[in-house]
Amino acid sequence: MRNIAMLGSGFIGRFYADSIQGHRNRDRIVMIQSRSEESCTVFAKKYMVAHWATDIETAVAHPEVDTVIVALPNHLHEEAIMACVRHNKAVLCTKPLGRNAAEGLRIMKAVEAAGIFNGYLEDLVYTPKFLKSHQVIASGALGKILWTKSREAHPGPHSEWFWNKELAGGGAILDLACHCIEVSRSFIGKYIRPIEVMCWADTQVKPIDAEDHAIGLVKYESGAIGQFEVSWTFRGGLDLRDEVMGSEGTIWSNGFLRTGLEVFTSGKGTGYMAEKTETNQGWTFPAGDELNELGYNHMFTDMFDSLDQQKPPKETFYDGYIVNAIMDAAYLSVKSKQWEPVLLAEWRGRENTEQENLLTSYDDEHWLIKEELTHYGTQKLILKEKATGRIFERLL
Secondary structure, rough: OOEEEEEEEOHHHHHHHHHHHHHOOOEEEEEEEOHHHHHHHHHHHHOOOOOOOOHHHHHHOOOOOOEEEEEOHHHHHHHHHHHHHHHEEEEEOOOOOOOHHHHHHHHHHHHHHOOOOOEEEOOHHHHHHHHHHHHHHHHHOOEEEEEEEEEOOOOOOOOHHOOOOOHHOOHHHHHHHHHHHHHHHHOOOOOEEEEEEEEEEEEEOOOOOOOOOEEEEEOOOOOOOEEEEEOOOOOOOOOEEEEEEEEEEEEEOOOOOOOOEEEEEOOOOOOOOOOOOOOOOOOEEEOOOOOHOOHHHHHHHHEEEEEEHHOOOOOHHHHHHHHHHHHHHHHHHHHHHOOOEEOOOOOOOOOOOOOOOOEEOOOOOOEEEEEEEEOOOOEEEEEEOOOOEEEEEEEE
């Protein structure tokens, strides 16, 4: 059993608490920290938390606490994690790890030097659909992964600090692309080095300094491309979609917006329907089990089981640092309008991955481009002569 200090009583802290005390059910939040006494007492009453504090140091240092969860605004992550280092407490941190790669690297080095357990709370690589997709890819059913696309779009975040570029560190890229990048990294292989990024971003709708839309391409050493699409201006709810294309197959996944459960209501007597839903009237598409569909249950099971077994979880602060470095390159690309290198002070994956040759020989003289059965019943080959480069059709 883990005795947890939850730093942050807001939207994500409550999601975490609902999962921790409702699923594994043997771990307990014994301390809640928030800047507001009122928020502390409201949270403590709802989740039956014995202790509360308005400052980070007091919450982390409490003698009953053995594990700390950082569910705070981005600009407070480093301060909170350094307190865990000082008090030798295991720490789990919400995404993104830092506001940039330099901050993420300092955080990672500090926890590793202290030898404390660290887990990166990237829930979208723990959703049931992601876990099944990853299992299919690991089996080899898709062959070599060539291209992935991950999309997260919604009307914008819940708290005011997200909209402050200095406090948050960025806009939709830092808030949402961190999810998409780690999803693609996991599909492509986290041991494959990301090498460069091309990204477009703009502020199209919201009156803010940061970007509210972005599309990026991350190129990996294997030749694979990871594409992210993120938006704070999408109308209609929370759109989570992933696609994976391999040399032998394809996966399409709709994670949240249209999952088979559809509810119509006039709005009378209804309240919360689903995360980021803009209305409780008309047709809505709530998840059957939101905590599970968004990955929180599997994420905390992995984190706490790994902590019990004294082994690293699937997602560590190192992963958070790599994601920060990729996002840094994305922001540079937005300014330069060119491919920008991913600068990694620490790389622990495979070195010098060669791009695999996927050309298929039909025979000694020809490459096979395509084989198909036409709608009129003819089997057709499209071949290329190896010697001359001539492309021609052959009917079978």
